[in-house]
Structure formats: structure tokens, C-alpha cells
Amino acid sequence: MVQGTPANLKTSTPIVAFLSAIVCKRLQKIFMNQPPNRPRKKTQAVTIVDVARESGVSYSTVSRVLSGFEHVSDDAREKVLAAADRLGYVVNVQARSLAGGRSKVVGVLVPALDNGYILEVARGIDEELNKEGYSLMLYTTHQHAGKETQFVNTVANGLCDGLLLVVPIVPDHYLAALQDRMFPYILVDQYDATHKSNTVYATNWQGAYDATTHLISLGHRRIGIITGRMDLASGVERLEGYKAAIADHNIPLDDDLIYSGDFFQPTGYTGGHHLLGLPTPPTAIFASNDLMAFGVLQAAGERGVRVPDDVSVIGFDDIPHSVMVHPRLTTIHQPLDQMGRVSVRMLLDLIEQPDKPPRNLTLATRLILRESTSAPRMMSPEGVKQTHNS
Amino acid sequence: MVQGTPANLKTSTPIVAFLSAIVCKRLQKIFMNQPPNRPRKKTQAVTIVDVARESGVSYSTVSRVLSGFEHVSDDAREKVLAAADRLGYVVNVQARSLAGGRSKVVGVLVPALDNGYILEVARGIDEELNKEGYSLMLYTTHQHAGKETQFVNTVANGLCDGLLLVVPIVPDHYLAALQDRMFPYILVDQYDATHKSNTVYATNWQGAYDATTHLISLGHRRIGIITGRMDLASGVERLEGYKAAIADHNIPLDDDLIYSGDFFQPTGYTGGHHLLGLPTPPTAIFASNDLMAFGVLQAAGERGVRVPDDVSVIGFDDIPHSVMVHPRLTTIHQPLDQMGRVSVRMLLDLIEQPDKPPRNLTLATRLILRESTSAPRMMSPEGVKQTHNS
């Protein structure tokens, strides 16, 4: 108790003590050996104060060493490091962040956890973050569209050093708020109309073009497409790529073969049924992502339409399950985990240099040949194997 | 009063130094209207101080209202809430946590992000956490076995209010550290030998017993098993359940039919090849989880062994992909997302009442009949359809 007193005094400014009657009272109390009984709530095992004591240098020198500051003598640095190690010191990110430092936490905003595509990206992010000693704060937007502002505020309050937005559709006021605060963020696989954001993107147009060209080169002429969401750049671009390939090979565009999807499996399923049920069904279907391709596979199975014998199916993304379906899915590989990795790199860069001009990185896609595509029936040497409707 | 102070100070503590040149200088400075020019680094948009000013009450009243404390007048509460709303105030969790409050963040420790099983649990966790207004801090253990201590320390330093351990194998010193600090944590799908932990578990033994009994009741007598990791309780219990079912139906145990797996798909694949390549192959295989069952399916496909005609396959977990493989997998449903949900509930309870005695919750599994199991060939009415080796 008595020993604690000087410390108390030490922390209060002498000037105040000198002038203020209130403080006088407090002093009296202290000297009467009745220090305010203040049980501390949560106490960290070992703080920089402990390290300072252990290493015999001051408080702030420890801080300087631990935050990698340059102007510290080698001697001091060594002593501090040794002491910290001995004591098993671990920085308190809360305090550090509150005091204006880095929290070494990066927020990742995703729509949900049930999507292979998202998870691949997340894996890349996680691995890269881990490598750099950062922690990952995961936010799922779910349905709570109303909590956006709150979320941005919370994050930007300092819990996270930066933000990775892996969400389709980023409402403008998100970005506005982030931009106003100069908060570092990266748009992953998402187009930014304002061109003010750093983005990591894939060659969606080219990938779709390649997918469609692959089908055409196999001999298909009647190629259906199940589109992605048209409010997403990737959805639009994949449709455009498809159209361009069709046009480049002088195939007339048939609107009946364009089924409007949303990147989720169920529309792939209904779309598959729709296209396959057409009077003149397509001999090949390009699904704008693997998930919808799975739905097409399912629909084909139910209709007794064999893949690839009766209809070829090609997807987009190359998520892990695409090798696990039957038949294994031919698709366009999108370097999802690499997109995650790259976005982390960009973000950490941005955190270091917040005023860097925005960069837009585009990663290449490539065709992965597997078993769900082949030449159309009528063109295969063996001739017609089986007859379906029409 | 004022006069007394210096004397008191002087006699009791060296702080007497209040006369020292340092203080003098500082005083001079202050009175000369030259306060230390201290530009603050990071400033929160709106703090409780702003809310206090706006609502005309004090600082701490705002805090009280915002932390849901009881003893506040309705009038004050209303004013504060209105002001907070008007200003768009968002609490700074860092500061709150540092000051001894809750951070409203829960840490989730998982081995990796590439496992459907983990992800299902994570989804449940995420949803429940969201519902309760908590954020999710995701930690992947990856290979970094050495960073454990650091991790526990970081977490327990206060960044998180509690911890959900969804990892197979929790090193003892993990738990020891957590227990020492009285830090709230839950073991999800993991057995704790010390019985000091709160756990959420599934009926692994019963599930395996049910799976095996299902195969037996179909007419199978030669049933292979691909085990999980034997250093995991779930692995051991599933093997035991299998053995018990075999024994209860008077089927001799054949060690050749027990293939040692690890819960990952590749060993399911090699195990499938191994069992199917036996001189007298089993007519049914119980894979200790779905992932390994997929491997078996793959191996069977490569060998021209049809499922379920030639061999029945049953899995365990019922992860989402189990309906996406061909044939759709018969399996034991483990309520993975519910396990996640329940574990969150338990954790939040524990956070409220840290000294509650540990509870162990066990959730029921159930058989899900799909297409990968059927009566064995020799027993089916149609007789032998096809002959394979031996």
C-alpha cells in the first residue's frame, strides 16, 4: 500500500497537485494511508513495464524497440529483446491500436461462408495474412444490409488496419465512408466505377471468350449460356465474352439460349432444365460459374441427358468441387487463392503508403479441360447414339 | 490546505521535486500559454465525449447508457440514445476492451479453411455470433505449431472475449494457459481428457454404430472401414462403434478390413484402392468421414467397381458436397452448423458467468439414406450382375 503511493503521485502532474484543493484532499487521503481501493479488472500478464524493469531501460525505449524504431542503441535493443523473450511478452494490440499504432488485424468482408468461390479467395487471404503476422477479422454481410454503416465505422475505428472487400456489389456509401476516412481497402473481384479504389480482378471477359471458343472449336454451334448476376461486373463481362466469341465465329446470337442466372446453384438447375427443354436444345452450355454448372449437371441427370455425350457443360471459377462432380467439370480456372494473396499484398502496401495512387491488378484465367465437354453428337464419328426430344 | 501540501509532499516522497527545474519550466510554459503542441494521430469520428456534449449529460452517464447499465434516469437515457443516434456514434471496441469492458469479439481457432466439415461448423458459429452482435476473429493454425503460445497470449490479452476451439488435438499447454487465465473457451467436437473444459460434441460412437448396422441390415457381412485419425477422439469412437456393431451381429472382426486413415480425402482414395484390391474385397465400406468416402468413390470409379451395385459406401458428417457426388452419398448426419451455434451459446454463457461448472453437450447424429448403399450383389434378387476379381 504505502509503496504504491509514490507511484500514484508520480502519475499526476505536480502542477495540478500544487494548485488544486481537490487534489489536496486526495493527497491527505493518501497520506492517511487510505488510497482509493481500485482493484484492476483485467491485467495483462506481462506489459512493457515489466519488460522495462527486467531490461533496466525505460518504458518508452522498450516501446521503441518493439515497434521496430530505428534510433535505439544496439545494446538497449538486445537487452529489451532478451527480456521480452524471457518474460514471454506479447504486445497488446488493443492498447497499441488505441494509442495510434497498428492493430495488425485485417478485416475481410464476405457475403457468406457457404460459397466455394469465396472460400478459395479467403484461403489465399488467410495464408498471406498469416505469413505477414496479421490476424483475420471475418465479417459476413448476410442479409443485414442495414448494418453497413455501423460495420464500416467499427472497422475504421481502428480495430482493423485495413479492409478486404470480397463482396459482390459494394454500396457506394461504403466506399464513400472508407474514402473519406482514408481507410485502406481493396476491392477483390469487384469493379469500381469511380476508379478510386485499389482492385484485384480476373480476366472475366477473356475467360468467357475462351470457354465459348473452346465449345465452338469442338464443333458446337448451338451454345446456351446461363449468365451471372447482371449487376455484377463479372456477370456482365462473362456474358460479353460469350457474345464476342459467338460473333467472332459468325454464329447468330439466339436470345432463347441466354438464361438469366445469379451465380447460385439453383438457377443453374432451373436454367439447365429450361435450356435442355427447349424445342431445339443447345448442344453445349456455358454456365457463368461452377456452382451453376453443377446445377446444369443435376438437371441433365434428371432428364436423362448425358454429359458430355448429349450436352457439353463448361463452368467458370474452377472451385475445388469441380473435380469432384461427375463428370469432372471442364471450366475456366480463376486463380482465386492467388487473388486473395495478391489483394493482401496490395493492402499491406497501401497501409504503409496510404497515398499511393490506386492500382488495378488483373489476373489471368485459363481453360481447364476435363470431362464435361466433347464434340456434339451429330458431329461425332460414331454418329447419333441416342435420340431425345425434337 | 494549500499551504500544507508542500510540506506533506516534501516529507513523504521525493516527488518533492515539484520544485525542480523541470516542473518549473513546465509551469512557465503553461502560464506563458505555450501548451505542448501535441497533434493527435488517429481520432475517432465521434466519441462518447461528443455524445455527452450533444446530449448535455456527463461523459460517464453516456458510458452507462451505452453499456446498458441500469441506474440511469429514463430521461438521460433517452437524450443520450437520441444524441448517439444523431451523431452516428459507434463504440470503439479497442478502448472499451482496454478499459476492462467486453470487446464483443470471439476468436475461432480452426486448422484450415479447406475442409467442408470445418466450414459447416464455422457457418453455424458465424450466424449465431452475428445474431448476438459479436464479431468473429478467425485464426487458422496452419502448420505454425510454434506460434501457439503467442496466439493464446494475444487472444487472452483481451482482443477476444472468448475462444472457440474447433481444432482437432488441442495441445495441453493451450488449455493450461487458457485455464490459468480463466479465459472462456469451448472445445468443439473435441474430447477433453481433463474434464475441465466446456465441450460440444456429437455421438460419434452411436453414429458409427448406426452406419455399420445399416450396412449389416442391408445384408453385408464383409464390411471394410477406413478409420479417422486415431489421436482424435472422434476417430477412435467411430472405429469403436463399427467394432461394436460388427460384434453385436456376430460378424468376426477382420483386421484386413480396417484401413488406417486420417480424415483426408487422399487416404480415402488409397484406402479404397487397398480394400477393393483385396483378394476378397469387402462388399461395403464405411469411411469415417465424407471426405474419405469421396476418395473411396473415386477409387471405385477408377477400378470399374460400381457404387452401390458392386460396393456400398457410407460416410460420416453429411457435409454439403455429399449430395453433389455421384452417387449421392449415404452418410451419418452430424449437426455441424448446430454444433457451431450451440458452442456459441455456451461460450456467451460462459463469458457472462465464468465460474460456471464445465458442461459437456452431446448432439445426436442420424443416418441419411441416399444412393451409395444397397444390398450386396450376391444377395440381390437379380443375382450376380457382373463379376470382378477373385
Added chain:
DNA sequence: TTGAAAGCGCTAACAT
């Protein structure tokens, strides 16, 4: 290069 001290925004003990 180093030590001292002022906060960062908040909670909770204390005093009223």
C-alpha cells in the same frame, strides 16, 4: 539515444 509524460476512448470505482 533516451526518459518523461500526455493522451488514445472507454469503464468503473468513487464521491456526491
Added chain:
DNA sequence: ATGTTAGCGCTTTCAA
């Protein structure tokens, strides 16, 4: 019921 104040552990000036 409400205002006052001392820290929580840390970073970062300022002064030396």
C-alpha cells in the same frame, strides 16, 4: 442517479 477521475497498455511527442 450522476459527475469526477484514475487508469487499461501503448505510441509518440517533447525535452534533455
